[in-house]
Amino acid sequence: MxxxxxxxxxxxxxxxxxxxxxxxxxxxxxxxxxxxxxxxxxxxxxxxxxxxxxxxxxxxxxxxxxxxxxxxxxxxxxxxxxxxxxxxxxxxxxxxxxxxxxxxxxxxxxxxxxxxxxxxxxxxxxxxxxxxxxxxxxxxxxxxxSGNSLTARNILSKVNIESGQKVLINGASGGIGSIALQLAKNSGAEVTGVCGTPRLEMVKALGADKVIDYTKVDFTTKGETYNLIFDVLGKSSFSRSKKVLNKNGIYLLANFKSRQLLQMLRTSIIGSKKVKCVLSFEEDIDAIKELVEAGKIKxxxxxxxxxxxxxxxxxxxxxxxxxxxxxxxxxxxxxx
Ligand SMILES: NC(=O)c1ccc[n+]([C@@H]2O[C@H](COP(=O)([O-])OP(=O)(O)OC[C@H]3O[C@@H](n4cnc5c(N)ncnc54)[C@H](OP(=O)(O)O)[C@@H]3O)[C@@H](O)[C@H]2O)c1
CATH class of the missing domain: 3.90.180.10 (Medium-chain alcohol dehydrogenases, catalytic domain)
Incomplete structure (x- = not known):
């Protein structure tokens, strides 16, 4: 056949x-x-x-x-x-x-x-x-x-987002970022979504409290600080981002090279601001069905x-x- x-x-x-x-x-x-x-x-x-x-x-x-x-x-x-x-x-x-x-x-x-x-x-x-x-x-x-939610959920499960915390998603209009944004909102965080100009409205519609257009503004220069920066594509750098991370803040990466792995190792030993590089493995898709049916993922x-x-x-x-x-x-x- x-x-x-x-x-x-x-x-x-x-x-x-x-x-x-x-x-x-x-x-x-x-x-x-x-x-x-x-x-x-x-x-x-x-x-x-x-x-x-x-x-x-x-x-x-x-x-x-x-x-x-x-x-x-x-x-x-x-x-x-x-x-x-x-x-x-x-x-x-x-x-x-x-x-x-x-x-x-x-x-x-x-x-x-x-x-x-x-x-x-x-x-x-x-x-x-x-x-x-x-x-x-x-x-x-x-x-x-299906896959995007699994990845976003698995990666965010490695950090504990608390209600009222400030979270920035760099790449909030993409497959993983748009779900991460919704999951962070579900946890009660105030979320800033960073994306390109044509997708600002969509990111707002998904629930972002604030949006930043990366083609016009570098989020590390805006003076706002965050408890968590999740950079999906790794387009920013820890050296620049750490100045807008709060004490005990986390710089989370879905994409990383040896340099970021070394930063993760170093910050696990010294400093209050941590780098986390996370690979997604868990495949609990029934949990995604539940989140969608509860209206938590759109x-x-x-x-x-x-x-x-x-x-x-x-x-x-x-x-x-x-x-x-x-x-x-x-x-x-x-x-x-
Ligand atoms: N860690 C893991 O286990 C794992 C698993 C799967 C995938 N990944 C990684 O995740 C990445 C794919 O993510 P995705 O599916 O979300 O990709 P995607 O759908 O292509 O989205 C990319 C996002 O990055 C934004 N972006 C592009 N250039 C940017 C810049 N200069 N500054 C800030 N944001 C920028 C895009 O914004 P606009 O579109 O609005 O311009 C968009 O929001 C891949 O690199 C893959 O390796 C990791």
């Missing part, structure tokens, strides 16, 4: 993404077959599609992480040929040992670095990162909050593109035009 998928045979610009017929996957005994309705175009998809051009310098993590990523993704040609990690859809069939799901269940999930969600169908182990879709979200919305969809326009979707994101999440839809679904 065949299905349609967005395949890329070479690293490169958006038009390397081609709609092709490939083998439809068959679920193993412990797997579910998901009919995909929506996939989020996230940071990892854009990065992976053009990974040949990503030098260790351009990569936000350490050289070693870049090297492992190269081995995993391919040096000259992509090893993973179908992008997409955050998806939502409906269970079409289940393997004979599956107990948690049944045919027709609406689900959302995260395939992580293995990707493969830009396709009409995908398989997931029933114990993998897949859960029933939040009932208060469409498929389009649900796919945008999604702002900017645009959705049908699978035939996957290249346009990438182009739109890469040009910095998005004002919210961008998704690709599959299976001509009218349920989104």
């Amino acid at each position: 065949k299905m349609k998928a967005i395949v890329f045979e070479n690293f490169g610009p958006p038009d390397v993404l081609q709609l092709k017929e490939v083998e439809k996957p068959v679920p193993k005994d412990n797997e579910v077959l998901v009919k995909v309705y929506a996939v989020h175009v996230n940071y990892g998809d854009i990065l992976t599609r053009n990974f040949r051009k990503i030098s260790p310098r351009k990569f936000y993590m350490s050289f070693l992480m870049w090297f492992f990523a190269k081995i995993f993704l391919g040096f000259r040609k992509p090893k993973i040929k179908i992008l997409g990690s955050e998806f939502a859809g409906e269970i079409e069939s289940v393997g004979k040992d599956v107990e948690r799901f049944k045919e027709g269940d609406q689900v959302f999930g995260y395939k992580g670095m293995n990707m493969g969600a830009y396709a009409e169908y995908l398989c997931m182990p029933e114990k993998g990162t897949v859960a029933l879709k939040p009932t208060n979200m469409t498929f389009e919305e649900a796919c945008t909050v 999604s702002v969809i900017d645009r959705s593109f049908p699978m035939e326009q996957a290249a346009e979707a990438h182009d739109y994101v890469e040009k910095g035009l998005k004002k919210g999440y961008v998704v690709i839809t599959f299976n001509n679904n009218d349920k989104n």
Whole structure:
């Protein structure tokens, strides 16, 4: 049996993404077959599609992480040929040992670095990162909050945000930052979101108390101080940020190189202001469903593109035009 998928045979610009017929996957005994309705175009998809051009310098993590990523993704040609990690859809069939799901269940999930969600169908182990879709979200919305929410929640769980504290999110309009902003607000913090000009309104709408446009203002020069600075892309520096950190303040990073790891080591021994570099591993997606259904995580969809326009979707994101999440839809679904 065949299905349609967005395949890329070479690293490169958006038009390397081609709609092709490939083998439809068959679920193993412990797997579910998901009919995909929506996939989020996230940071990892854009990065992976053009990974040949990503030098260790351009990569936000350490050289070693870049090297492992190269081995995993391919040096000259992509090893993973179908992008997409955050998806939502409906269970079409289940393997004979599956107990948690049944045919027709609406689900959302995260395939992580293995990707493969830009396709009409995908398989997931029933114990993998897949859960029933939040009932208060469409498929389009649900796919945008699966992996991003896990990452934001896991990283923020390493710091204790207390009510009334001041938190700054550098990168508040992005996949991880927009969720981190909402989680920090849920903890009762006063949150400042830093992002580019076109996305200021969206960040305000997500609940930021204050917004800063990084193209116009350097947050380290505004005179305001914070208990926590979460820099998603690591675009600021600890040396500049520490002057706007309160005593016992934390400078939190989702992206880090050896330099920041050394800063983390040094500040763990001396000084009241700490650097924390955190990798996200935990995959408790049922907890994300609960947070969404409790109204604590929202999604702002900017645009959705049908699978035939996957290249346009990438182009739109890469040009910095998005004002919210961008998704690709599959299976001509009218349920989104
Ligand atoms: N630690 C972990 O376990 C882990 C897990 C997954 C991902 N990550 C890392 O997280 C990163 C991706 O995050 P994401 O998905 O949120 O990316 P994203 O959706 O592309 O968002 C990037 C954010 O950074 C902002 N930004 C861009 N340039 C900036 C600047 N000069 N100053 C301040 N903000 C700037 C963007 O603002 P505008 O769009 O408004 O311009 C946007 O808010 C990757 O680097 C990845 O390696 C880490």
